[in-house]
Amino acid sequence: MPRLPNTPTPQVLPGRLADWRRALSRHYKRLGHASRQSRFMVDLPDKALQIVADRARPDIVLGISAEGRTVGVLELFKGRDGHAEIGISVEDTFQGKGYGKALFLDGLAAASKLGVRTADLYFASENHGIRSLVHSAGGQTQQCGAECEAHIDIGHFTDGLVDTHDPGIPRPTRLHH
Numbered sequence: 001m002p003r004l005p006n007t008p009t010p011q012v013l014p015g016r017l018a019d020w021r022r023a024l025s026r027h028y029k030r031l032g033h034a035s036r037q038s039r040f041m042v043d044l045p046d047k048a049l050q051i052v053a054d055r056a057r058p059d060i061v062l063g064i065s066a067e068g069r070t071v072g073v074l075e076l077f078k079g080r081d082g083h084a085e086i087g088i089s090v091e092d093t094f095q096g097k098g099y100g101k102a103l104f105l106d107g108l109a110a111a112s113k114l115g116v117r118t119a120d121l122y123f124a125s126e127n128h129g130i131r132s133l134v135h136s137a138g139g140q141t142q143q144c145g146a147e148c149e150a151h152i153d154i155g156h157f158t159d160g161l162v163d164t165h166d167p168g169i170p171r172p173t174r175l176h177h
Contacts, residue, residue: 007064007097007098007099008099008102009102009106010062010063010064010072010074010102010103010107011062012060012063012110013070020058021054023061023070024061024075025049025050027070027072027089027091028044028049028053029046030071030091032091032092034092035089035091035092036049037124038127038130039087039089039124040052041122041124041146058076059078059084060075060110061076062106062107062110066099071093071099072091072094072100072103073087074086074087074088074106076110076111076116078114082115082116082117083116083117084114085120085121085122086107086111086120086121088103095129100133101133104133104137108137108152108154111154112155116154117153118152118153118155119152120149120150120151121149121152122147123147124146124148125143125145130150131150137152138153140152
C-alpha cells in the first residue's frame with residue numbers, strides 16, 4: 001500500500017502529554033462539521049472538542065503537517081495484552097491527498113514498535129476513506145447502524161513507513177492527578 005507522491009511524512013508530535021492535548025484541541029477545532037461527524041460520530045461543538053482533547057491520554061500522537069501547521073493526527077491508545085485503539089482525522093481541505101493514508105501506515109508501524117499486535121478503530125459508516133484503509137491492511141469491519149468498528153491484526157501488516165531515524169518511538173510523560 002504505497003503512499004501518494006509528495007505526501008508529507010507523519011512525525012511524532014513534539015512535547016509531552018499537555019503539548020499533545022493542546023495540539024489535538026487546535027486540530028479538532030479546525031475540522032469541519034462532516035469531519036467531526038466522521039471522527040467522533042457526532043458533530044461536536046468546540047467546547048465539547050476542548051473537553052475531549054483535555055481528557056485525551058494517548059500513548060503516541062503522530063501528526064502530518066502542511067502550510068506550517070498540523071493538519072492531520074493519529075492518536076494511539078495502548079491497552080492491555082498488545083491491543084490498542086486508534087483515532088485518526090484530517091482537516092477537510094487536506095482530505096483525499098494521501099495524508100490519512102500516510103498517518104494510517106505510519107501509525108500501524110509505530111503501534112507495532114510499541115508492541116501492539118491488534119488495533120481497533122471506531123468511525124462513522126460514511127467514512128469510506130478509513131474503511132478502505134482498514135480493508136487494504138487486511139482488517140475487518142463490522143457495521144452497526146451509522147457506526148463502524150474495525151479490527152486490524154498488526155502482526156501481519158508489514159507496509160508501515162515509520163520514521164526510522166529515531167531508535168524508538170518516544171513515550172510521553174504522563175500527567176498525574
